[in-house]
Structure formats: structure tokens, C-alpha cells
Amino acid sequence: MDYRNMIRFHEEKRADLTISVFEVPIEQAHRFGVIGVEDDRVVEFKEKPLSPFPDPRNPGMSLISMGIYVFNLDVLIKKIMEDAKKIDSSHDFGKDIIPSMIGKEKVYAFRFIDENKKETKYWRDIGTIDAYWEANMDLVNIDPLLNIYDRNWPIRTFQEQYPPAKTVFSGEDRKTSVTDSMVSGGCIISGAKVYHSVLSSNVKAHSYSKITDSIIFENVNIGRHSKLNRVIIDKDVDVPPGTEIGYNAECDRKRFYISDRGVVVIPKK
Numbered sequence: 001m002d003y004r005n006m007i008r009f010h011e012e013k014r015a016d017l018t019i020s021v022f023e024v025p026i027e028q029a030h031r032f033g034v035i036g037v038e039d040d041r042v043v044e045f046k047e048k049p050l051s052p053f054p055d056p057r058n059p060g061m062s063l064i065s066m067g068i069y070v071f072n073l074d075v076l077i078k079k080i081m082e083d084a085k086k087i088d089s090s091h092d093f094g095k096d097i098i099p100s101m102i103g104k105e106k107v108y109a110f111r112f113i114d115e116n117k118k119e120t121k122y123w124r125d126i127g128t129i130d131a132y133w134e135a136n137m138d139l140v141n142i143d144p145l146l147n148i149y150d151r152n153w154p155i156r157t158f159q160e161q162y163p164p165a166k167t168v169f170s171g172e173d174r175k176t177s178v179t180d181s182m183v184s185g186g187c188i189i190s191g192a193k194v195y196h197s198v199l200s201s202n203v204k205a206h207s208y209s210k211i212t213d214s215i216i217f218e219n220v221n222i223g224r225h226s227k228l229n230r231v232i233i234d235k236d237v238d239v240p241p242g243t244e245i246g247y248n249a250e251c252d253r254k255r256f257y258i259s260d261r262g263v264v265v266i267p268k269k
Helices: 003-013 073-084 093-101 129-139 249-253
Strands: 017-025 033-038 041-047 061-071 107-111 166-168 177-179 188-190 193-195 210-212 227-229 231-233 264-266
Touching (some): 003 017, 003 061, 003 107, 017 033, 041 093, 061 073, 061 107, 129 231
Parallel strands (some): 017 107, 166 188, 193 210, 210 227, 231 264
Antiparallel strands (some): 017 061, 033 041, 033 061
């Protein structure tokens, strides 16, 4: 989505708050914050309603909040300060602050414009471990739903300055292999095998280790002969040599959280 279009819409409507919204089938909308609109003006907002209200333009769909907002700064400060004084508030945007604005301030819904050039509009709610894992695994598929290589629709983020990723060792007994994966700057894959995984910056994978279907955060060190399958490893974790995670759920569950789909989460200590 081009944020400039959303800001332009916000200014044209002279809105206090603009919420980016996305269409989902009405039977799925109960999992989200659902928006009710009249001519783009937000008239209802309910967090995870049992009976979602339909989109007036398309009654089989509901409009849900994408969690992307444009606020006028003075309005935002005012509403946060008001909410901070409420002892019965959970101080949450979706549950408290936004509903308090409906009918009082000028709140508008901006319909998501997908610049991704795919048949299916791309948006993901990554509020669960499994959803987060699936979104990352999609990126390393042959034809991912999100094209992050489209230079006409750049994905901007902060990146520290690291040297390019590097692979070493090509001998038959200790051969590096990286396939169907994304490997960030600063990584060194040293005689290890990486398949269908996402490696963040400055990851070190040492000889004879194997990483499959996994997400590895920054500054992780993976020791020799380690085997990792369907894991998410937090930043700055040191995986000792010979560690096996993701192969024995009963053993893993004693030490780590395992998601409904069997993804093992390894936190920082």
C-alpha cells in the first residue's frame, strides 16, 4: 500500500483519524476489529464481534482494521491523555481509544490499495506464532504472494551496515548448501546446510549444522552438528554444538513453547 495515497485521503477528508481497512469474508471477520462505514465515514468499530457487520458495497464481506492509522497529532495526544486517566481502560487502540472517537471525532476508513500486482490482495495478520511463521515461509517459496523485489513498490526498513552474506567450504565432507532461503548481510554459512529458511543479519551457522523451515533472528550462533527444524530463534541466542530442536516434540515441549502447528520458539535467556 502506498502510504502517500492514505495521507492524501486523510487530508482531503479533513479527518482526525483515518483507518486503513481490508475486505475479508464476513464469516471470518469475527477474528478482527470490524469497521462499519457510511460513505467512508466510520460509524462503528468493534473488536472481534460475534456478528460482524457487512461492507455496504459488498454485503458478503466485512471491512476490518489493518492496524495502520493516520492521526492528527493534536488529536492523538488528546485521546491518549484522556484514556490514561480512565481506570477501567485497557489502554488499547482497538479496544479503547478508537471506539471512544467514533461519533465524536472525524474518523474515516481508507480502503486498502494493493500495489503488489498479484491476483490476491496481500495482507497478513501475524498475531499468532503460526501466522508469523507462515508469512515468513511464504517469502522463501518460489512464487511468494508478497513480491519484495518490486523496485516500483519498495519495502522500506532499517538495516544496519553489514558485509554481504558469505558461504565457506565446498569439500564433499563439509559442503555448504543454501537453497530456497533468504540470507541477510553479515551471515556466515560455514559448512552448514540451510533449506527453506529466513536468516536475519549476522547469523553464524557452523559446520555440519542443518537448518530447515526456520526463522533465525539477528546475532544467532548455531553450533556444529546442530539440527533445527521448524523453529523461530530470538536474537542473540547461542545454540550449543550438537543441539537438536524440532524433531522430538515431547522433548522440546519440556524446554520451549510449541505452537499449534508444531513451530518451536526459542527465546533469549
